[in-house]
Amino acid sequence: MVIVIGGGASGLGLAWDLLLRSIPVMVVEMGDIGSGTSGRFHGLLHSGGRYVVSDVQAARECWEENRILKRVAGAAIKATGGYFLSVDDEGDAYVQDWVKGAEAIGLPVKEVAVGQIRETVENLGPWVRRGFSVPDGVLEGFTLLHLLRLNIENLGGEILTHTTVTDIRHENGRVVGVEVMDKDGPRVIACDAVVNAAGPYAGEVARLFHDGIAMQLSRGTMLIFANRRVPYVINRLAPPGDGDIIVPHGETAILGTTDVLQEDPGSTRATREEAQYLMQLGQRLFADMDRWRVLRAFTGVRPLYQDGQEIRDSRYISRDFTVIDHGQRRGLVGAFSLVGGKWTTYRLMAEHMADAVAAYLKVKRSSRTAEVPLQTAVEMDLRPGPTICECERVSLGQLARWPCASLTEWRTRSWFAMGPCQGTMCGHRGALLAMAVQTPSTALRELSQLRHERERGWWPTTWGDNARQWALGQALRHQTLAEEAWSDE
Ligand SMILES: Cc1cc2nc3c(=O)[nH]c(=O)nc-3n(C[C@H](O)[C@H](O)[C@H](O)COP(=O)(O)OP(=O)(O)OC[C@H]3O[C@@H](n4cnc5c(N)ncnc54)[C@H](O)[C@@H]3O)c2cc1C
Structure with missing residues:
Protein backbone atom coordinates (compact mmCIF):
# COMPACT_ATOMS: atom_id res chain seq x y z
CA MET A 1 0.00 0.00 0.00
CA VAL A 2 1.08 3.58 -0.71
CA ILE A 3 0.56 6.32 1.87
CA VAL A 4 0.04 9.79 0.44
CA ILE A 5 0.69 12.67 2.84
CA GLY A 6 -1.63 15.58 2.04
CA GLY A 7 -5.28 15.87 1.00
CA GLY A 8 -4.90 18.71 -1.48
CA ALA A 9 -4.98 18.66 -5.28
CA SER A 10 -1.61 16.87 -5.58
CA GLY A 11 -2.36 14.19 -2.95
CA LEU A 12 -5.91 13.38 -4.06
CA GLY A 13 -4.89 13.53 -7.74
CA LEU A 14 -2.12 11.03 -7.02
CA ALA A 15 -4.39 8.71 -5.03
CA TRP A 16 -6.88 8.61 -7.93
CA ASP A 17 -4.12 7.83 -10.44
CA LEU A 18 -2.65 5.02 -8.30
CA LEU A 19 -6.06 3.45 -7.66
CA LEU A 20 -6.80 3.38 -11.39
CA ARG A 21 -3.58 1.34 -11.69
CA SER A 22 -4.98 -0.99 -8.97
CA ILE A 23 -2.40 0.14 -6.40
CA PRO A 24 -4.00 0.43 -2.92
CA VAL A 25 -3.73 3.89 -1.36
CA MET A 26 -4.37 5.68 1.91
CA VAL A 27 -4.35 9.51 2.04
CA VAL A 28 -3.45 11.11 5.38
CA GLU A 29 -4.47 14.76 5.83
CA MET A 30 -3.80 16.75 8.98
CA GLY A 31 -6.80 19.09 8.55
CA ASP A 32 -9.91 18.92 6.38
CA ILE A 33 -9.72 18.11 2.67
CA GLY A 34 -8.56 21.31 0.93
CA SER A 35 -7.45 23.05 4.11
CA GLY A 36 -4.06 23.79 2.50
CA THR A 37 -3.30 25.85 -0.60
CA SER A 38 -5.81 23.93 -2.74
CA GLY A 39 -8.62 25.64 -0.81
CA ARG A 40 -6.86 29.03 -0.91
CA PHE A 41 -6.23 29.78 -4.55
CA HIS A 42 -7.55 32.00 -7.31
CA GLY A 43 -9.85 29.53 -9.05
CA LEU A 44 -8.31 30.00 -12.50
CA LEU A 45 -8.12 27.11 -14.92
CA HIS A 46 -5.10 28.48 -16.74
CA SER A 47 -4.96 28.38 -20.51
CA GLY A 48 -1.21 28.94 -20.18
CA GLY A 49 -1.52 32.55 -21.43
CA ARG A 50 -0.02 33.93 -18.24
CA TYR A 51 3.23 32.01 -18.75
CA VAL A 52 3.81 32.03 -22.54
CA VAL A 53 6.64 34.57 -22.30
CA SER A 54 8.33 33.79 -18.99
CA ASP A 55 7.69 30.08 -18.24
CA VAL A 56 7.06 28.25 -21.51
CA GLN A 57 7.10 24.67 -20.16
CA ALA A 58 4.48 25.57 -17.52
CA ALA A 59 2.43 27.33 -20.25
CA ARG A 60 2.44 24.21 -22.47
CA GLU A 61 1.41 21.99 -19.56
CA CYS A 62 -1.43 24.33 -18.58
CA TRP A 63 -2.82 24.43 -22.12
CA GLU A 64 -2.70 20.63 -22.45
CA GLU A 65 -4.25 20.06 -19.01
CA ASN A 66 -6.88 22.76 -19.55
CA ARG A 67 -8.31 20.62 -22.37
CA ILE A 68 -8.01 17.33 -20.48
CA LEU A 69 -9.70 18.65 -17.32
CA LYS A 70 -12.63 20.03 -19.30
CA ARG A 71 -13.16 16.41 -20.46
CA VAL A 72 -12.58 14.40 -17.29
CA ALA A 73 -13.55 16.85 -14.54
CA GLY A 74 -16.27 18.85 -16.30
CA ALA A 75 -18.50 19.01 -13.19
CA ALA A 76 -15.89 21.23 -11.48
CA ILE A 77 -14.93 23.38 -14.48
CA LYS A 78 -16.66 26.38 -16.02
CA ALA A 79 -15.37 26.99 -19.54
CA THR A 80 -16.00 30.74 -19.35
CA GLY A 81 -13.12 31.80 -21.59
CA GLY A 82 -11.15 34.90 -20.77
CA TYR A 83 -9.41 38.01 -22.04
CA PHE A 84 -5.92 39.42 -21.74
CA LEU A 85 -6.19 43.23 -21.76
CA SER A 86 -3.33 45.66 -22.26
CA VAL A 87 -3.57 49.10 -20.66
CA ASP A 88 -1.84 52.35 -21.58
CA ASP A 89 1.44 51.83 -19.81
CA GLU A 90 2.31 48.42 -21.29
CA GLY A 91 4.60 48.58 -24.30
CA ASP A 92 3.64 47.06 -27.64
CA ALA A 93 6.86 45.02 -27.54
CA TYR A 94 5.49 42.88 -24.71
CA VAL A 95 2.17 42.41 -26.50
CA GLN A 96 4.06 41.17 -29.60
CA ASP A 97 6.20 38.77 -27.54
CA TRP A 98 3.05 37.48 -25.86
CA LYS A 110 -7.67 36.23 -31.02
CA GLU A 111 -7.62 40.03 -30.91
CA VAL A 112 -11.07 41.43 -30.15
CA ALA A 113 -12.05 45.12 -30.43
CA VAL A 114 -12.10 46.73 -26.97
CA GLY A 115 -15.51 48.24 -27.79
CA GLN A 116 -16.90 44.73 -28.25
CA ILE A 117 -15.45 43.58 -24.90
CA ARG A 118 -16.98 46.62 -23.18
CA GLU A 119 -20.42 45.47 -24.32
CA THR A 120 -20.17 42.42 -22.05
CA VAL A 121 -17.92 43.69 -19.23
CA GLU A 122 -19.25 46.70 -17.34
CA ASN A 123 -17.05 49.65 -16.38
CA LEU A 124 -13.81 48.49 -17.91
CA GLY A 125 -11.24 51.24 -17.21
CA PRO A 126 -10.75 53.88 -19.94
CA TRP A 127 -7.06 52.96 -20.14
CA VAL A 128 -7.69 49.54 -21.70
CA ARG A 129 -6.29 49.60 -25.25
CA ARG A 130 -6.24 46.08 -26.69
CA GLY A 131 -7.87 42.75 -25.82
CA PHE A 132 -7.19 39.11 -26.78
CA GLU A 153 -13.48 6.11 -1.92
CA ARG A 169 9.28 3.91 10.04
CA HIS A 170 12.12 2.29 8.05
CA GLU A 171 14.18 -0.89 8.03
CA ASN A 172 17.59 -1.08 6.32
CA GLY A 173 16.99 2.37 4.82
CA ARG A 174 13.66 1.33 3.26
CA VAL A 175 10.23 2.75 4.18
CA VAL A 176 7.96 0.26 6.02
CA GLY A 177 5.36 2.51 7.63
CA VAL A 178 4.36 5.93 8.94
CA GLU A 179 3.64 7.17 12.44
CA VAL A 180 0.47 9.23 12.67
CA MET A 181 -1.30 11.20 15.36
CA ASP A 182 -5.05 11.74 15.53
CA LYS A 183 -7.56 12.54 18.27
CA ASP A 184 -7.12 9.04 19.71
CA GLY A 185 -3.33 9.38 19.97
CA PRO A 186 -0.31 8.00 18.07
CA ARG A 187 -0.24 4.81 15.97
CA VAL A 188 1.75 3.20 13.14
CA ILE A 189 0.38 2.34 9.68
CA ALA A 190 2.40 -0.11 7.57
CA CYS A 191 3.06 0.72 3.90
CA TYR A 201 4.86 21.69 4.32
CA ALA A 202 6.78 19.49 1.84
CA GLY A 203 10.15 20.75 3.15
CA GLU A 204 9.24 19.67 6.69
CA VAL A 205 7.94 16.27 5.60
CA ALA A 206 11.05 15.65 3.45
CA ARG A 207 13.17 15.97 6.58
CA LEU A 208 11.39 12.84 7.88
CA PHE A 209 12.81 11.10 4.75
CA HIS A 210 16.37 12.07 5.87
CA ASP A 211 16.69 14.24 2.76
CA GLY A 212 15.82 17.93 3.10
CA ILE A 213 14.49 19.89 0.12
CA ALA A 214 14.57 23.67 -0.21
CA MET A 215 11.02 24.87 -0.86
CA GLN A 216 10.53 28.46 -2.07
CA LEU A 217 7.26 29.43 -0.42
CA SER A 218 5.40 32.42 -1.75
CA ARG A 219 2.42 34.11 -0.16
CA GLY A 220 -0.49 35.32 -2.26
CA THR A 221 -3.47 37.34 -1.01
CA MET A 222 -6.78 37.67 -2.86
CA TYR A 232 -15.19 35.59 -17.89
CA VAL A 233 -11.65 35.69 -16.60
CA ILE A 234 -9.90 39.03 -17.07
CA ASN A 235 -6.08 39.11 -17.06
CA ARG A 236 -3.87 42.13 -17.50
CA LEU A 237 -1.62 41.64 -20.53
CA ALA A 238 1.71 42.43 -18.88
CA PRO A 239 4.59 40.49 -17.32
CA PRO A 240 3.10 38.56 -14.35
CA GLY A 241 2.53 41.08 -11.55
CA ASP A 242 0.26 41.77 -8.57
CA GLY A 243 -3.53 42.24 -8.69
CA ASP A 244 -3.77 41.55 -12.41
CA ILE A 245 -6.36 38.74 -12.67
CA ILE A 246 -10.06 38.68 -11.85
CA VAL A 247 -11.95 35.37 -11.92
CA PRO A 248 -15.77 34.95 -11.74
CA HIS A 249 -16.51 32.28 -9.16
CA GLY A 250 -20.16 31.27 -8.62
CA GLU A 251 -21.96 34.44 -7.53
CA THR A 252 -18.67 36.14 -6.61
CA ALA A 253 -15.50 37.41 -8.27
CA ILE A 254 -11.95 36.95 -6.99
CA LEU A 255 -9.19 39.52 -7.57
CA GLY A 256 -5.57 38.56 -7.00
CA THR A 257 -2.96 38.17 -6.19
CA THR A 258 0.22 39.23 -4.42
CA ASP A 259 3.44 37.20 -4.58
CA GLY A 266 1.19 28.06 7.84
CA SER A 267 1.06 31.87 7.72
CA THR A 268 -2.22 32.58 5.91
CA ARG A 269 -3.63 35.66 7.62
CA ALA A 270 -4.43 38.41 5.09
CA THR A 271 -3.66 41.95 6.18
CA ARG A 272 -5.61 45.18 5.71
CA GLU A 273 -2.60 46.65 3.85
CA GLU A 274 -2.66 43.78 1.34
CA ALA A 275 -6.42 44.20 0.84
CA GLN A 276 -6.09 47.94 0.19
CA TYR A 277 -3.10 47.42 -2.11
CA LEU A 278 -5.13 44.97 -4.23
CA MET A 279 -8.03 47.46 -4.44
CA GLN A 280 -5.65 50.10 -5.81
CA LEU A 281 -4.19 47.71 -8.41
CA GLY A 282 -7.61 46.44 -9.50
CA GLN A 283 -8.65 49.98 -10.39
CA ARG A 284 -6.24 49.92 -13.36
CA LEU A 285 -8.67 47.48 -14.98
CA PHE A 286 -11.97 48.61 -13.40
CA ALA A 287 -12.13 52.30 -12.55
CA ASP A 288 -15.15 51.89 -10.25
CA MET A 289 -13.76 49.00 -8.22
CA ASP A 290 -13.67 51.11 -5.05
CA ARG A 291 -17.48 50.96 -5.11
CA TRP A 292 -17.66 47.15 -5.50
CA ARG A 293 -18.96 45.32 -2.45
CA VAL A 294 -16.06 43.34 -1.04
CA LEU A 295 -16.66 40.22 1.11
CA ARG A 296 -13.32 39.15 2.51
CA ALA A 297 -9.60 38.67 1.85
CA PHE A 298 -7.75 35.37 2.02
CA THR A 299 -4.20 34.15 1.62
CA GLY A 300 -2.59 30.99 0.26
CA VAL A 301 1.02 29.82 0.26
CA ARG A 302 2.47 28.60 -3.05
CA PRO A 303 4.50 25.42 -2.60
CA LEU A 304 7.14 26.37 -5.19
CA TYR A 305 10.42 24.57 -5.62
CA GLN A 306 13.62 25.59 -7.38
CA ASP A 307 16.46 23.56 -5.98
CA GLY A 308 19.83 25.13 -5.29
CA GLN A 309 19.17 28.65 -6.59
CA GLU A 310 19.00 31.88 -4.68
CA ILE A 311 15.64 33.51 -5.34
CA ARG A 312 14.84 37.20 -4.84
CA ASP A 313 11.50 37.51 -6.64
CA SER A 314 9.07 34.59 -6.40
CA ARG A 315 7.38 35.59 -9.68
CA TYR A 316 10.45 34.23 -11.50
CA ILE A 317 10.26 30.79 -9.88
CA SER A 318 8.94 28.34 -12.45
CA ARG A 319 5.35 27.09 -11.99
CA ASP A 320 6.53 23.74 -13.33
CA PHE A 321 6.65 20.75 -10.96
CA THR A 322 9.28 18.26 -9.76
CA VAL A 323 9.10 14.57 -8.81
CA ILE A 324 11.75 13.60 -6.26
CA ASP A 325 12.78 9.99 -5.58
CA HIS A 326 14.54 10.33 -2.21
CA GLY A 327 15.95 6.80 -2.47
CA GLN A 328 17.91 7.90 -5.52
CA ARG A 329 19.32 10.90 -3.62
CA ARG A 330 20.48 10.51 -0.05
CA GLY A 331 17.18 9.67 1.64
CA LEU A 332 14.99 6.67 2.44
CA VAL A 333 14.20 4.16 -0.30
CA GLY A 334 10.46 4.12 -1.08
CA ALA A 335 10.03 7.81 -0.15
CA PHE A 336 8.98 10.34 -2.81
CA SER A 337 8.04 14.03 -2.96
CA LEU A 338 5.81 15.89 -5.43
CA VAL A 339 6.47 19.64 -5.34
CA GLY A 340 5.73 22.86 -7.27
CA GLY A 341 3.14 23.06 -10.05
CA LYS A 342 -0.37 24.50 -10.24
CA TRP A 343 -3.91 23.36 -9.52
CA THR A 344 -4.43 23.34 -13.32
CA THR A 345 -1.63 20.77 -13.75
CA TYR A 346 -2.44 18.54 -10.73
CA ARG A 347 -3.44 15.61 -12.96
CA LEU A 348 -0.19 15.68 -14.94
CA MET A 349 1.82 16.02 -11.73
CA ALA A 350 0.03 13.02 -10.29
CA GLU A 351 0.65 11.01 -13.47
CA HIS A 352 4.43 11.61 -13.32
CA MET A 353 4.56 10.87 -9.60
CA ALA A 354 2.48 7.69 -10.01
CA ASP A 355 4.81 6.55 -12.83
CA ALA A 356 7.75 6.75 -10.40
CA VAL A 357 5.87 4.97 -7.58
CA ALA A 358 4.56 2.25 -9.92
CA ALA A 359 8.09 1.64 -11.25
CA TYR A 360 9.34 1.29 -7.66
CA LEU A 361 6.56 -1.19 -6.85
CA LYS A 362 7.20 -3.00 -10.18
CA VAL A 363 3.63 -2.37 -11.36
CA LYS A 364 3.50 -2.03 -15.16
CA ARG A 365 0.10 -0.36 -15.59
CA SER A 366 0.12 3.22 -16.93
CA SER A 367 -1.99 6.26 -16.11
CA ARG A 368 -5.66 6.38 -17.13
CA THR A 369 -6.65 9.70 -15.54
CA ALA A 370 -6.69 11.54 -18.88
CA GLU A 371 -9.36 9.15 -20.20
CA VAL A 372 -11.47 8.09 -17.22
CA PRO A 373 -13.94 10.85 -16.27
CA LEU A 374 -14.57 11.51 -12.58
CA GLN A 375 -18.03 10.23 -11.65
CA THR A 376 -20.30 12.74 -9.94
CA ALA A 377 -22.48 11.81 -6.95
CA VAL A 378 -25.90 10.40 -7.70
CA GLU A 379 -28.34 13.16 -6.76
CA MET A 380 -30.48 12.04 -3.84
CA ASP A 381 -34.16 12.77 -3.91
CA LEU A 382 -34.22 14.98 -0.85
CA ARG A 383 -36.78 17.65 -0.28
CA PRO A 384 -34.93 20.93 0.26
CA GLY A 385 -36.44 21.57 3.72
CA PRO A 386 -35.93 24.82 5.65
CA THR A 387 -33.24 27.27 4.58
CA ILE A 388 -30.08 27.12 6.70
CA CYS A 389 -28.00 29.78 4.94
CA GLU A 390 -29.99 32.63 3.38
CA CYS A 391 -27.00 34.30 1.67
CA GLU A 392 -26.01 31.19 -0.31
CA ARG A 393 -29.49 29.62 -0.34
CA VAL A 394 -28.37 26.35 1.29
CA SER A 395 -31.20 24.17 2.59
CA LEU A 396 -31.33 21.53 5.31
CA GLY A 397 -31.85 18.91 2.58
CA GLN A 398 -28.56 19.90 0.92
CA LEU A 399 -26.60 19.65 4.17
CA ALA A 400 -28.24 16.34 5.04
CA ARG A 401 -26.56 14.75 2.00
CA TRP A 402 -23.25 14.63 3.81
CA PRO A 403 -22.52 13.32 7.29
CA CYS A 404 -21.12 16.21 9.33
CA ALA A 405 -17.39 15.34 9.63
CA SER A 406 -16.85 19.00 10.59
CA LEU A 407 -18.57 22.35 10.03
CA THR A 408 -15.68 23.26 7.70
CA GLU A 409 -16.40 20.24 5.55
CA TRP A 410 -20.09 21.19 5.37
CA ARG A 411 -19.01 24.70 4.39
CA THR A 412 -16.72 23.59 1.57
CA ARG A 413 -19.26 21.09 0.24
CA SER A 414 -22.35 23.28 0.33
CA TRP A 415 -20.99 26.87 0.40
CA PHE A 416 -22.93 27.67 3.59
CA ALA A 417 -21.46 30.57 5.64
CA MET A 418 -19.64 31.89 2.54
CA GLY A 419 -22.00 34.81 1.72
CA PRO A 420 -22.11 38.47 2.83
CA CYS A 421 -22.98 37.72 6.48
CA GLN A 422 -20.14 35.17 6.70
CA GLY A 423 -22.15 32.71 8.76
CA THR A 424 -23.53 35.13 11.38
CA MET A 425 -26.84 33.28 11.57
CA CYS A 426 -26.25 30.01 9.72
CA GLY A 427 -23.14 29.28 11.78
CA HIS A 428 -25.44 28.80 14.77
CA ARG A 429 -27.93 26.72 12.83
CA GLY A 430 -25.11 24.54 11.47
CA ALA A 431 -23.71 23.97 14.97
CA LEU A 432 -27.17 23.04 16.24
CA LEU A 433 -27.54 20.47 13.45
CA ALA A 443 -20.03 21.38 17.88
CA LEU A 444 -19.42 24.58 19.86
CA ARG A 445 -15.65 24.27 19.38
CA GLU A 446 -16.20 23.94 15.64
CA LEU A 447 -18.51 26.95 15.67
CA SER A 448 -15.78 28.93 17.37
CA GLN A 449 -13.25 27.72 14.74
CA LEU A 450 -15.66 28.73 11.98
CA ARG A 451 -16.05 32.21 13.54
CA HIS A 452 -12.28 32.54 13.91
CA GLU A 453 -11.61 31.51 10.31
CA ARG A 454 -14.33 33.74 8.82
CA GLU A 455 -13.30 36.78 10.90
CA ARG A 456 -9.65 36.44 9.85
CA GLY A 457 -10.63 37.15 6.27
CA TRP A 458 -13.49 39.54 6.96
CA TRP A 459 -11.72 42.02 9.23
CA PRO A 460 -9.07 43.23 6.69
CA THR A 461 -11.88 44.32 4.33
CA THR A 462 -14.19 46.11 6.76
CA TRP A 463 -14.89 49.31 4.90
CA GLN A 469 -22.37 44.24 7.84
CA TRP A 470 -19.53 43.45 10.29
CA ALA A 471 -21.03 45.73 12.97
CA LEU A 472 -24.48 44.18 12.50
CA GLY A 473 -22.97 40.69 12.72
CA GLN A 474 -21.14 41.53 15.95
CA ALA A 475 -24.30 42.95 17.51
CA LEU A 476 -26.40 39.92 16.55
CA ARG A 477 -23.84 37.44 17.78
CA HIS A 478 -22.87 39.07 21.03
CA GLN A 479 -26.25 40.56 22.02
CA THR A 480 -29.06 38.64 20.33
CA LEU A 481 -27.33 35.24 20.29
CA ALA A 482 -25.33 35.90 23.49
CA GLU A 483 -22.10 34.44 22.07
CA GLU A 484 -18.98 34.99 24.08
CA ALA A 485 -16.48 37.41 22.52
CA TRP A 486 -13.92 35.50 20.52
CA SER A 487 -10.30 36.21 21.32
CA ASP A 488 -7.31 35.66 19.09
CA GLU A 489 -4.90 35.48 22.00
C1 LIG B 1 -2.48 32.86 -3.96
C2 LIG B 1 -2.48 31.65 -4.84
C3 LIG B 1 -3.24 31.64 -6.01
C4 LIG B 1 -3.21 30.53 -6.85
N1 LIG B 1 -4.00 30.54 -7.95
C5 LIG B 1 -3.99 29.47 -8.77
C6 LIG B 1 -4.87 29.45 -9.89
O1 LIG B 1 -5.67 30.36 -10.09
N2 LIG B 1 -4.82 28.38 -10.70
C7 LIG B 1 -3.96 27.33 -10.49
O2 LIG B 1 -3.95 26.41 -11.31
N3 LIG B 1 -3.16 27.30 -9.42
C8 LIG B 1 -3.16 28.34 -8.55
N4 LIG B 1 -2.37 28.33 -7.43
C9 LIG B 1 -1.51 27.17 -7.17
C10 LIG B 1 -2.27 26.00 -6.55
O3 LIG B 1 -3.26 26.45 -5.67
C11 LIG B 1 -1.30 25.07 -5.82
O4 LIG B 1 -0.23 24.74 -6.67
C12 LIG B 1 -1.99 23.78 -5.37
O5 LIG B 1 -3.19 24.04 -4.69
C13 LIG B 1 -1.05 23.00 -4.45
O6 LIG B 1 -1.72 21.82 -4.05
P1 LIG B 1 -1.01 20.78 -3.11
O7 LIG B 1 -1.92 19.61 -2.98
O8 LIG B 1 0.37 20.52 -3.61
O9 LIG B 1 -0.84 21.52 -1.70
P2 LIG B 1 -1.95 21.74 -0.56
O10 LIG B 1 -3.27 22.04 -1.13
O11 LIG B 1 -1.38 22.72 0.40
O12 LIG B 1 -2.07 20.31 0.13
C14 LIG B 1 -1.12 19.83 1.03
C15 LIG B 1 -1.85 19.23 2.21
O13 LIG B 1 -0.91 18.52 3.03
C16 LIG B 1 -1.36 18.58 4.37
N5 LIG B 1 -0.23 18.24 5.24
C17 LIG B 1 0.93 18.93 5.39
N6 LIG B 1 1.75 18.30 6.27
C18 LIG B 1 1.08 17.18 6.67
C19 LIG B 1 1.40 16.11 7.57
N7 LIG B 1 2.58 16.07 8.22
N8 LIG B 1 0.48 15.14 7.77
C20 LIG B 1 -0.72 15.16 7.11
N9 LIG B 1 -1.06 16.15 6.25
C21 LIG B 1 -0.17 17.14 6.02
C22 LIG B 1 -1.86 20.03 4.49
O14 LIG B 1 -2.78 20.17 5.55
C23 LIG B 1 -2.48 20.28 3.11
O15 LIG B 1 -3.89 20.10 3.12
C24 LIG B 1 -2.40 29.41 -6.53
C25 LIG B 1 -1.68 29.41 -5.34
C26 LIG B 1 -1.73 30.51 -4.49
C27 LIG B 1 -0.99 30.48 -3.21
Missing part, protein backbone atom coordinates in the same frame (compact mmCIF):
# COMPACT_ATOMS: atom_id res chain seq x y z
CA VAL A 99 1.24 36.82 -29.15
CA LYS A 100 4.34 35.03 -30.51
CA GLY A 101 4.63 32.98 -27.30
CA ALA A 102 0.97 31.95 -27.53
CA GLU A 103 1.39 30.92 -31.17
CA ALA A 104 4.50 28.88 -30.28
CA ILE A 105 2.52 26.64 -27.91
CA GLY A 106 -0.53 26.48 -30.18
CA LEU A 107 -2.74 28.52 -27.83
CA PRO A 108 -5.69 29.96 -29.77
CA VAL A 109 -5.66 33.71 -29.02
CA SER A 133 -9.53 36.20 -26.10
CA VAL A 134 -8.05 33.02 -24.54
CA PRO A 135 -9.55 29.65 -23.47
CA ASP A 136 -9.12 30.35 -19.72
CA GLY A 137 -11.75 28.89 -17.40
CA VAL A 138 -12.83 28.57 -13.79
CA LEU A 139 -11.70 25.63 -11.65
CA GLU A 140 -13.98 25.13 -8.63
CA GLY A 141 -11.40 23.82 -6.19
CA PHE A 142 -13.61 22.48 -3.40
CA THR A 143 -15.96 20.84 -5.91
CA LEU A 144 -13.06 19.06 -7.61
CA LEU A 145 -11.51 17.96 -4.30
CA HIS A 146 -14.81 16.46 -3.13
CA LEU A 147 -15.26 14.81 -6.54
CA LEU A 148 -11.80 13.25 -6.29
CA ARG A 149 -12.58 12.10 -2.77
CA LEU A 150 -15.81 10.43 -3.88
CA ASN A 151 -14.06 8.62 -6.75
CA ILE A 152 -11.14 7.54 -4.55
CA ASN A 154 -15.57 4.39 -4.62
CA LEU A 155 -12.43 2.52 -5.72
CA GLY A 156 -11.64 1.47 -2.14
CA GLY A 157 -9.07 4.17 -1.32
CA GLU A 158 -9.02 5.36 2.28
CA ILE A 159 -8.81 9.01 3.35
CA LEU A 160 -7.98 9.91 6.95
CA THR A 161 -8.61 13.56 7.86
CA HIS A 162 -7.48 15.35 11.05
CA THR A 163 -4.57 12.93 11.15
CA THR A 164 -0.95 14.12 11.00
CA VAL A 165 2.06 12.13 9.79
CA THR A 166 4.68 12.68 12.47
CA ASP A 167 7.46 10.25 11.47
CA ILE A 168 8.47 7.50 9.05
CA ASP A 192 5.34 -0.11 0.97
CA ALA A 193 5.97 3.46 -0.17
CA VAL A 194 5.17 6.98 1.02
CA VAL A 195 4.62 10.14 -1.02
CA ASN A 196 5.01 13.64 0.32
CA ALA A 197 2.27 15.78 -1.27
CA ALA A 198 2.24 18.17 1.69
CA GLY A 199 2.24 21.40 -0.35
CA PRO A 200 3.92 24.22 1.60
CA LEU A 223 -10.03 39.65 -2.47
CA ILE A 224 -13.54 38.24 -2.95
CA PHE A 225 -16.31 40.54 -4.16
CA ALA A 226 -19.96 39.86 -3.34
CA ASN A 227 -21.12 39.87 -6.97
CA ARG A 228 -19.94 38.05 -10.05
CA ARG A 229 -18.94 41.30 -11.79
CA VAL A 230 -17.28 39.69 -14.83
CA PRO A 231 -18.67 36.95 -17.09
CA VAL A 260 5.87 37.56 -1.68
CA LEU A 261 8.48 35.06 -0.45
CA GLN A 262 7.85 33.82 3.09
CA GLU A 263 9.27 31.03 5.23
CA ASP A 264 6.30 29.96 7.35
CA PRO A 265 4.13 27.37 5.52
CA ALA A 434 -24.04 19.14 14.12
CA MET A 435 -25.08 18.48 17.72
CA ALA A 436 -27.30 15.68 16.44
CA VAL A 437 -24.13 13.70 15.59
CA GLN A 438 -21.46 15.35 17.75
CA THR A 439 -21.19 16.23 21.41
CA PRO A 440 -22.33 19.81 22.20
CA SER A 441 -18.78 20.77 23.18
CA THR A 442 -17.35 19.52 19.84
CA GLY A 464 -18.13 50.70 3.38
CA ASP A 465 -21.07 48.27 3.39
CA ASN A 466 -18.85 45.46 4.58
CA ALA A 467 -18.02 47.43 7.75
CA ARG A 468 -21.74 47.96 8.38
